[in-house]
Amino acid sequence: MKSFKEMTREExxxxxSQLEKEYEDAKGKGLKLDMSRxxxxxxxxxxxxxxxxxxSSEDTLKTEDGVDTRNxxxxxxxxxxxxxxxxxxxxKPESVIVCGNASLNIMFDTVARSFSHGVxxxxxxxxxxxVKFLCPAPGYDRHFRITEYFGIEMITIPxxxxxxxxxxxxxxxxxDETVKGIWCVPKYSNPQGYSYSDETVKRFxxxxxxxKDFRIFWDNAYAIHHLYAEADRQDEILDILSECAKxxxxxxxxxxxxxxxxxxxxxGISAVATSDANLAWIKKSMTVQTIGYDKVNQLRHVRFxxxxxxxxxxxxxxxxxMRPKFLAVLDxxxxxxxxxxxxxxxxxxxxxxxxxxxxxxxxxxxVAKCKEAGVVLTGAGATYPYGKxxxxxxxxxxxxxxxPEEMAQATDLFVLCVKLVSIDKILETR
Amino acid sequence: MKSFKEMTREExxxxxSQLEKEYEDAKGKGLKLDMSRxxxxxxxxxxxxxxxxxxSSEDTLKTEDGVDTRNxxxxxxxxxxxxxxxxxxxxKPESVIVCGNASLNIMFDTVARSFSHGVxxxxxxxxxxxVKFLCPAPGYDRHFRITEYFGIEMITIPxxxxxxxxxxxxxxxxxDETVKGIWCVPKYSNPQGYSYSDETVKRFxxxxxxxKDFRIFWDNAYAIHHLYAEADRQDEILDILSECAKxxxxxxxxxxxxxxxxxxxxxGISAVATSDANLAWIKKSMTVQTIGYDKVNQLRHVRFxxxxxxxxxxxxxxxxxMRPKFLAVLDxxxxxxxxxxxxxxxxxxxxxxxxxxxxxxxxxxxVAKCKEAGVVLTGAGATYPYGKxxxxxxxxxxxxxxxPEEMAQATDLFVLCVKLVSIDKILETR
Numbered sequence: 109m110k111s112f113k114e115m116t117r118e119e120x121x122x123x124x125s126q127l128e129k130e131y132e133d134a135k136g137k138g139l140k141l142d143m144s145r146x147x148x149x150x151x152x153x154x155x156x157x158x159x160x161x162x163x164s165s166e167d168t169l170k171t172e173d174g175v176d177t178r179n180x181x182x183x184x185x186x187x188x189x190x191x192x193x194x195x196x197x198x199x200k201p202e203s204v205i206v207c208g209n210a211s212l213n214i215m216f217d218t219v220a221r222s223f224s225h226g227v228x229x230x231x232x233x234x235x236x237x238x239v240k241f242l243c244p245a246p247g248y249d250r251h252f253r254i255t256e257y258f259g260i261e262m263i264t265i266p267x268x269x270x271x272x273x274x275x276x277x278x279x280x281x282x283x284d285e286t287v288k289g290i291w292c293v294p295k296y297s298n299p300q301g302y303s304y305s306d307e308t309v310k311r312f313x314x315x316x317x318x319x320k321d322f323r324i325f326w327d328n329a330y331a332i333h334h335l336y337a338e339a340d341r342q343d344e345i346l347d348i349l350s351e352c353a354k355x356x357x358x359x360x361x362x363x364x365x366x367x368x369x370x371x372x373x374x375x376g377i378s379a380v381a382t383s384d385a386n387l388a389w390i391k392k393s394m395t396v397q398t399i400g401y402d403k404v405n406q407l408r409h410v411r412f413x414x415x416x417x418x419x420x421x422x423x424x425x426x427x428x429x430m431r432p433k434f435l436a437v438l439d440x441x442x443x444x445x446x447x448x449x450x451x452x453x454x455x456x457x458x459x460x461x462x463x464x465x466x467x468x469x470x471x472x473x474x475v476a477k478c479k480e481a482g483v484v485l486t487g488a489g490a491t492y493p494y495g496k497x498x499x500x501x502x503x504x505x506x507x508x509x510x511x512p513e514e515m516a517q518a519t520d521l522f523v524l525c526v527k528l529v530s531i532d533k534i535l536e537t538r
Numbered sequence: 539m540k541s542f543k544e545m546t547r548e549e550x551x552x553x554x555s556q557l558e559k560e561y562e563d564a565k566g567k568g569l570k571l572d573m574s575r576x577x578x579x580x581x582x583x584x585x586x587x588x589x590x591x592x593x594s595s596e597d598t599l600k601t602e603d604g605v606d607t608r609n610x611x612x613x614x615x616x617x618x619x620x621x622x623x624x625x626x627x628x629x630k631p632e633s634v635i636v637c638g639n640a641s642l643n644i645m646f647d648t649v650a651r652s653f654s655h656g657v658x659x660x661x662x663x664x665x666x667x668x669v670k671f672l673c674p675a676p677g678y679d680r681h682f683r684i685t686e687y688f689g690i691e692m693i694t695i696p697x698x699x700x701x702x703x704x705x706x707x708x709x710x711x712x713x714d715e716t717v718k719g720i721w722c723v724p725k726y727s728n729p730q731g732y733s734y735s736d737e738t739v740k741r742f743x744x745x746x747x748x749x750k751d752f753r754i755f756w757d758n759a760y761a762i763h764h765l766y767a768e769a770d771r772q773d774e775i776l777d778i779l780s781e782c783a784k785x786x787x788x789x790x791x792x793x794x795x796x797x798x799x800x801x802x803x804x805x806g807i808s809a810v811a812t813s814d815a816n817l818a819w820i821k822k823s824m825t826v827q828t829i830g831y832d833k834v835n836q837l838r839h840v841r842f843x844x845x846x847x848x849x850x851x852x853x854x855x856x857x858x859x860m861r862p863k864f865l866a867v868l869d870x871x872x873x874x875x876x877x878x879x880x881x882x883x884x885x886x887x888x889x890x891x892x893x894x895x896x897x898x899x900x901x902x903x904x905v906a907k908c909k910e911a912g913v914v915l916t917g918a919g920a921t922y923p924y925g926k927x928x929x930x931x932x933x934x935x936x937x938x939x940x941x942p943e944e945m946a947q948a949t950d951l952f953v954l955c956v957k958l959v960s961i962d963k964i965l966e967t968r
Contacts, residue, residue, distance in 0.1 A: 145610075153608045157595045160834075165587045178583045178802040180575070208638050209832040216827040223654055224664065224688065234654065234664045250829075257826045258654065372608040375834030396687045397646040399680075402639040402832065404590075404805030 111449040112527075112534055124531045127524060131481065134521050139482030141518040146298070146460040146506045148373055155425045156371045162412035169407065177403035183395055184387075185379070189406035193379035195416035196331055197365050198347045203381045205390065208401045211366035211378035215325060216254050218362055218380070221393050222288070223258050227321035228359065228389045233258070233288065242280055242290035244272035246463060246491035246502045248298040251291040251327065255493075262493035265290075267300060271308035278315060285318035289325055295345050296330035299491055299504035300463040301456020303343035313351035315360065324348065324361040331365055332423045334458040335431050341457045349381060358383040367409060369460070370419065370426075377406050430460075433507035436516040437462055444523035450530035453505075462505040463491075470529045471500045477525035483518045541879040542957075542964055554961045557954060561911065564951050569912035571948040576728070576890040576936045578803055585855045586801045592842035599837065607833035613825055614817075615809070619836035623809035625846035626761055627795050628777045633811045635820065638831045641796035641808035645755060646684050648792055648810070651823050652718070653688050657751035658789065658819045663688070663718065672710055672720035674702035676893055676921035676932045678728040681721040681757065685923075692923035695720075697730060701738035708745065715748035719755055725775050726760035729921055729934035730893040731886020733773035743781035745790065754778065754791040761795055762853045764888040765861050771887045779811060788813040797839060799890070800849065800856075807836050860890075863937035866946040867892055874953035880960035883935075892935040893921075900959045901930045907955040913948045 112120065163169070169177050171186045184190070185206025194201040207214050226232040233239045240261045243252055247267075255262055263280065266273045271294070280287045292312075294304040304312075312324060326348050334342045352360050359382075366378035380390070413419045438455055441464075445451050453464045466474055471488035478485050486504040489497040505522075507515050542550065593599065599607050601616045614620070615636025624631040637644050656662040663669045670691045673682055677697075685692055693710065695702045701724070710717050722742075724734040734742075742754060756778050764772045782790050789812075796808035810820070843849045868885055871894075875881050883894045896904055901918035908915050916934040919927040935952075937945050 147610045148608075150606065150609075153606070156608075159595070160593050160597075160599075161595050163590050165589070165591050167590075169590075176580065176583070177804050178578075178586075179580075180577045180798075180803040210828045210830075213828045220650055220654060224650060232664075234662075250826075253826050257823065368610075372834055373610040374607050374830060375832045393687065396680075396683050398640045398643045400640075400804060402805045402835065404802055405832065405835065 109447055111447060112530055113449055117535065117538060120531050120535060124528065127528050127531075131524055131528060134524060135481045139517065139521065141482065141510060141514050142484045143505050143507065143510065143515070143518050143522075144484045144486045145509055147509050148369060149429070149509050149511070152426055152429045152508070153372060155422070155429065159371050159408065159412045163404065163408045167411070169404065171407065175403070177407045180399045182403060183391060183398070183400050185401065186403050186406050186410070188410040189377060192410055192413065192416065192419070193365060193377070194381065196419065197328055197363055197379070197381050198331070199349050199363065199381045203349060203383070203387070204379050205387065205394070206377055206379045206401065206406055208378060209374070209376050209405070210368065211327070211329065211364040212250055214364055214378055214380050215251070215327065217397070218325070218390070219254050219258055221390070222321070225393060227323065228385060230321035233260075236286070238286045240284065240287045242272075242277060242287060243493045244290070244292065245493060246299050246504070247291060248293055248327070249490045249495070251325070252493045255291070260288075264493055264498070267297065267302060269302050271302065271304035274308055274311045278311065281318070281322060282316045283318055287317075288319055288321055289323050291325050291327065293327050293329060294348070295328060295343060296333055296456055296459025298329070298459065299461035300454045301459045301461060302454070303457075304345050306346050309346040309348055309351055312348065313355040313357060315357065317360065322360065326361050326363040328363055328365045329369070330459040332419060333369060333426070333460070334423065335427050335434055336457060337424060337427065343457050349383070353383070359385050362386065370423065371409060371412070375405065377402075377409055430508060432512040433510065433515045434462065436512040437505060437507050437519045440516055440519035440523060445526065448527070451526055460506060460508050462507065464503040464505055466501045466503060466526060467530050467533050468499040468501050470526070470533050471497060471503050473529040474503060474522075474525045477529060478522055481521055481525070483521045485522070539877055541877060542960055543879055547965065547968060550961050550965060554958065557958050557961075561954055561958060564954060565911045569947065569951065571912065571940060571944050572914045573935050573937065573940065573945070573948050573952075574914045574916045575939055577939050578799060579859070579939050579941070582856055582859045582938070583802060585852070585859065589801050589838065589842045593834065593838045597841070599834065601837065605833070607837045610829050612833060613821060613828070613830050615831065616833050616836050616840070618840040619807060622840055622843065622846065622849070623795060623807070624811065626849060627758055627793055627809070627811050628761070629779050629793065629811045633779060633813070633817070634809050635817065635824070636807055636809045636831065636836055638808060639804070639806050639835070640798065641757070641759065641794040641810075642680055644794055644808055644810050645681070645757065647827070648755070648820070649684050649688055651820070652751070655823060657753065658815060660751035663690075666716070668716045670714065670717045672702075672707060672717060673923045674720070674722065675923060676729050676934070677721060678723055678757070679920040679925070681755070682923045685721070690718075694923055694928070697727065697732060699732050701732065701734035704738055704741045708741065711748070711752060712746045713748055717747075718749055718751055719753050721755050721757065723757050723759060724778070725758060725773060726763055726886055726889025728759070728889065729891035730884045731889040731891060732884070733887075734775050736776050739776040739778055739781055742778065743785040743787060745787065747790065752790065756791050756793040758793055758795045759799070760889040762849060763799060763856070763890070764853065765857050765864055766887060767854060767857065773887050779813070783813070789815050792816065800853065801839060801842070805835065807832075807839055860938060862942040863940065863945045864892065866942040867935060867937050867949045870946055870949035870953060874950075875956060878957070881956055890936060890938050892937065894933040894935055896931050896933060896956060897960050897963050898929040898931045900956070900963050901927060901933050903959040904933060904952075904955045907959060908952055911951055911955070913951045915952070
């Protein structure tokens, strides 16, 4: 089909009136679909059937080294859970602290601790006039909300399929001592599904921060969330902890992960992995904050999966449940928008999202038009710091919750709205 | 038996040499006993047998109003768990937020939030030159560690069987606007087991704080932890939330509680109860901190207990397990120290501790002497701010973990050490 830009005003107007009829028909259907939330579907949660039976009153509730998980103690988690989370992140168990049900909470606490008490003895951020974070974008809105909550200035860093623009990252980190951190989702990034290249990871590890207390917040949320079984469609990234150590920056990174999208989003376990010096600093405050996290649920995870192979096998079932939803979206996008030059989108090997870029200035209008016809998308702008997409073009599509059929239906309406809004945009610029 | 003070130097010296022999014999036994930790015994944890079976893969994991506990969402907890925790605290469900496995963590987060972002719009504590907390003592060392961690100046308030010295509390709170909070364990206090009288609670509710952001931190940790079945030996306290509301101070209190000492110390649920205005302020930060706490474990608690009657019946089993340990200690103390005027102790109706007051200047020496013979006690001073007992006389005895027989053994050694240290003290003052 002809690209919209090549069409004459008349062609566009006649196409528009025809599409408007389709849109009115669609509205008549009274759709109620949600493509906004990166949450597991009931079917996916059902794949963890048996999880709750992994621990019963008949089982011993002691760890291999005899710790009674029912009782107080063991601040940094049970050894078996440390091993499991370490395998998921590809790090050493001794680098890991296993926490509660949400890695977001660990990230919040890490920023909060740096704000109130500083990082490894450096000046608390609350005593500084200015603290900045680099925010590769499009990115994860909940990361940006944490830094915004603590009054940290956020600087947008463009993303590419290899990861953040490292020239810019190096320029800021190596020269500006008010830059204290950067938010990263290094594998199957939210929302684009990009995985950082080896060169990107090595350049991160080789940073020479102006600030002693600069840290990389490495949110490895989708470390094992592949969509395909084929090896050539499974991304792997370098282990940032060992790369930083090799480069002489052992303390420069905190890595986070959880089982929220492995077992239950409402009942998983989370973990942080970092250097000995950082672990010691974290524990100094953690020991004031709690006596210990839920060790019973840690043991439940270990008993259910047995080992990392168990986790990987489990995640392949997830892939089989997620893949059809992604393919349903990609199929409609390709069929309906291919060649029109009014949008581009990602085709990730894993993660939870597809990122769509409309023509500049169209995202808000597309999201609004979809909503009017009963299809909810993540708010336009949500993927950028302060919720402001400078070009108003990025839209995050979350296929995880609805069924493949619902995703196809929702995407049919989505492309219709993309076309209508794009025609108006092109006409107004003629 | 004659009081030590009435004894002549000669009498004391001969008694001492005899007791020293007993002490040497005791050391020879190679005891290894721990009276230091307020943690449940394995036998007590076994009383929750069936807890883990309360949720299986065969059960629906949805709440009564249809929320899938396996998935994300519901920041303030499932309705059934709010009801359960509200009943335990004696408040309304709509006043409650159910959180993770530790109420200590909620208290830490509450102080941390006040430090970084202030209380309901008031100036963040980190921006103030001076912040003070009142600390009724002897009290809970982990409370004091939180305020110390945030650089808050702690002021010791003497305790009586009716609660804190309210004349002093009123003097500070109503006149000093740098006083921002007070730590309270209002029922079966740690370590004395005192419960605040109705007059004390009403005087708390009637405070006229100089600081708008003054808050009472009401740690109702032992709300349902009676030691006796008889009604006349079960303490009850007034509901501080409704008393504060009646007195025109609805926002002045946060109440905390958990099931750490009801089901599993390592796998319980916790809650905070407070006014609508405070709940709104808390949620403003909580929604940045997490997507929601472990709802599956919340549901597990509700299914296991059914309702508050189930909880109360369960806690009577705890009482039957705890009572013999307390009686074993009290029996030895009375038999061995009664009338000697070298120590006094509490005989609580509930909670986890017995508080012992030695002669001034003797606590550290007694704890050290016990340790030398293999009996570990909570460090002397731990029950006071900064770990400093001004009179060096208070010792916290925790009977919960060992068996009754072990507690009797340990107390036998304890009284021996009390006698020996007291004789030295009396002699040096002659």
